[in-house]
Every structure is written in C-alpha cells, then in structure tokens.
Amino acid sequence: MSETMPVIDDLREESEELDRLVGELSEGEWALVTPAVGWTVAHQVAHLAWTDRRALQAMTDPDTFRREIEKALAAPDSFVDEGAQEGAARPPAELLADWRAGRKALDDALRSAHKGARFPWYGPPMSAASMATGRLMETWAHGQDVADTLGVIRPPTDRLRHVVRIGVRARDYAFGVRGLTPPADEFRVEVLGPSGELWTYGPEDAAQRVTGPALDFCLLVTRRAHRADLAVRAEGRDADRWLDIAQAFAGPAGAGRPPKGAEA
Known part of the structure; x- marks a missing residue:
C-alpha cells in the first residue's frame, strides 16, 4: 500500500x-x-x-x-x-x-x-x-x-497548488482538444500562492511566460472567470494564446464565464 x-x-x-x-x-x-x-x-x-x-x-x-x-x-x-x-x-x-x-x-x-x-x-x-x-x-x-x-467569499488556501499544477500540465491538452498544435517550447509559469510563496514551473529563461496570483490562475484554468477579470499576464504570443484557451479538465471546454458586466 x-x-x-x-x-x-x-x-x-x-x-x-x-x-x-x-x-x-x-x-x-x-x-x-x-x-x-x-x-x-x-x-x-x-x-x-x-x-x-x-x-x-x-x-x-x-x-x-x-x-x-x-x-x-x-x-x-x-x-x-x-x-x-x-x-x-x-x-x-x-x-x-x-x-x-x-x-x-x-x-x-x-x-x-x-x-x-x-x-x-x-x-x-x-x-x-x-x-x-x-x-x-x-x-x-x-x-x-x-x-x-x-455570495460567499472563500479565502484561498495553499491547496490551490494542486490546481495550478494540473493546469500547467494540461497546457498541451488545451491546445490539442481544440485541434491546435501545442507550442514546442516550454513556458515559464510563476504564480504567487496565498501564503506568499512563489510557485514556479518551467525554465527560468523561457521566452513565453505567464505570471499572476495563484487564485486568478486557478479561476482561469477551471474557466470560472473570464480572463479579462483576472490579474494573469502573458509574455509571448503562444503564452497569450494559451490564456485564452487554458483548461485544467478533460472534455469540452464549454462556454466559460462572460466578462463581468457582460450579458451571459
């Protein structure tokens, strides 16, 4: 066992x-x-x-x-x-x-x-x-x-690390499920955990980079909030494209959430 x-x-x-x-x-x-x-x-x-x-x-x-x-x-x-x-x-x-x-x-x-x-x-x-x-x-x-x-605000916890990790690992799946070719190069992902620790993935010198708070990254990859409402940022064309399609789960992406203030 x-x-x-x-x-x-x-x-x-x-x-x-x-x-x-x-x-x-x-x-x-x-x-x-x-x-x-x-x-x-x-x-x-x-x-x-x-x-x-x-x-x-x-x-x-x-x-x-x-x-x-x-x-x-x-x-x-x-x-x-x-x-x-x-x-x-x-x-x-x-x-x-x-x-x-x-x-x-x-x-x-x-x-x-x-x-x-x-x-x-x-x-x-x-x-x-x-x-x-x-x-x-x-x-x-x-x-x-x-x-x-x-109408409940849940304080984020460091359990989000698991959601971040699966979201990062699912990068190629997000491209493939939409019939797109995944980028050949690794991305650098840096997200700030709720306790103040920086969680990092990928090579430090990667040209394609994603940064932001862990909570916002998790909301993005689970498609629980629109990218426009989140403080997740991309450097590089491929990284920017990923933030539009990122998902941490298998199967169809669904419609996702509209931006705040927009009609559903």
Missing part, C-alpha cells in the same frame, strides 16, 4: 469546506441556479458525487469502468450532464448523504492504493496521486460555483 499523500489530505479538506457550505442549506437554496448554465447547487454536488463514484469504480472495478468510458465516447457532450441531472433529481438530504459516503469510500481507496498502480480514466491512466489531484481540482471548481451562488 502507498504512503499517505498530502494531496489526499488536501482533497478531504477541500471537500469538507464545500460540505460546510451546503450542509445546512434549505431545499430552496439547493435549487438556486449557479453560474454554470442550467445547473443548480444540487447539480454541482450531484456531479461531484457522480464523479467520485466513477473514480472509485476505476480504482476497484476497472473492467466495468471501461464500459463507462465507451458511453462517454458515444456522447461526449452530454454524459456529464446526464450524471448530474440524475443526482440532482433526488431529495437534497439523500444527495448529500450519497456524496459524503462516496467521498469516504474514495478516500479509503486512494489511501490503500498500491504504490505505482495506474487506474483507467477518461484520459490517460492515472496514479492515485493524480486521481486525488483531479478530484481536488473539480471539488474546488464546483465549490467556487456554489460559493458564487451563495
């Missing part, structure tokens, strides 16, 4: 933070519409519960999970929404209990995974650490949708 990885602990803390936001909501508040078009608070939590179940299935029953991949390939633009719709139709208390139980089961599976094990996923196979990182990124992003809906 693998040693406990910090990212698993961070995933638990990220999930618990969102749980505190939704745990005491009324039925009417679960039905509030979030910035994701057509999705309520219930849809957001239902999506997380659905994806946690898929991650657990990938780790414990990979053959069955591979059949889920086939379903996703057959309906790439709708399979995620279908999972969220099904869960959101349930009573909020039942949905919340399901999400909590699924989180606990996945946490146990991640902590007991054998070192070096790889698990199937909708993209390349993933290690337990990568699986946890992906789940943390999604939990944070969908939690942001819920927080925005409820």
Whole structure:
C-alpha cells in the first residue's frame, strides 16, 4: 500500500469546506441556479458525487469502468450532464448523504492504493496521486460555483497548488482538444500562492511566460472567470494564446464565464 499523500489530505479538506457550505442549506437554496448554465447547487454536488463514484469504480472495478468510458465516447457532450441531472433529481438530504459516503469510500481507496498502480480514466491512466489531484481540482471548481451562488467569499488556501499544477500540465491538452498544435517550447509559469510563496514551473529563461496570483490562475484554468477579470499576464504570443484557451479538465471546454458586466 502507498504512503499517505498530502494531496489526499488536501482533497478531504477541500471537500469538507464545500460540505460546510451546503450542509445546512434549505431545499430552496439547493435549487438556486449557479453560474454554470442550467445547473443548480444540487447539480454541482450531484456531479461531484457522480464523479467520485466513477473514480472509485476505476480504482476497484476497472473492467466495468471501461464500459463507462465507451458511453462517454458515444456522447461526449452530454454524459456529464446526464450524471448530474440524475443526482440532482433526488431529495437534497439523500444527495448529500450519497456524496459524503462516496467521498469516504474514495478516500479509503486512494489511501490503500498500491504504490505505482495506474487506474483507467477518461484520459490517460492515472496514479492515485493524480486521481486525488483531479478530484481536488473539480471539488474546488464546483465549490467556487456554489460559493458564487451563495455570495460567499472563500479565502484561498495553499491547496490551490494542486490546481495550478494540473493546469500547467494540461497546457498541451488545451491546445490539442481544440485541434491546435501545442507550442514546442516550454513556458515559464510563476504564480504567487496565498501564503506568499512563489510557485514556479518551467525554465527560468523561457521566452513565453505567464505570471499572476495563484487564485486568478486557478479561476482561469477551471474557466470560472473570464480572463479579462483576472490579474494573469502573458509574455509571448503562444503564452497569450494559451490564456485564452487554458483548461485544467478533460472534455469540452464549454462556454466559460462572460466578462463581468457582460450579458451571459
């Protein structure tokens, strides 16, 4: 079995933070519409519960999970929404209990995974650490949708490092999913973490550079805010292009968020 990885602990803390936001909501508040078009608070939590179940299935029953991949390939633009719709139709208390139980089961599976094990996923196979990182990124992003809906300002934490890292590593995917050729050269990415530490990626002398606050970079790569509203800056044509299309998640990018003041 693998040693406990910090990212698993961070995933638990990220999930618990969102749980505190939704745990005491009324039925009417679960039905509030979030910035994701057509999705309520219930849809957001239902999506997380659905994806946690898929991650657990990938780790414990990979053959069955591979059949889920086939379903996703057959309906790439709708399979995620279908999972969220099904869960959101349930009573909020039942949905919340399901999400909590699924989180606990996945946490146990991640902590007991054998070192070096790889698990199937909708993209390349993933290690337990990568699986946890992906789940943390999604939990944070969908939690942001819920927080925005409820008018809650969440203080950023250094858990954002995981979101930054996956966003940086997904650079070539963001180009490729749009039919574009990824840049040949590495970029330099420098973002300032909430605790004041500078997180850096890529060669120091790279001609293409991206800089800014970690929170803004995470909002950008999860497509939770429009680039025009964020303090993320690019030097170089390729880096500038990347900031227009960056995404830290697999699948279609979606419409993203309009600039503040613009009509959705």
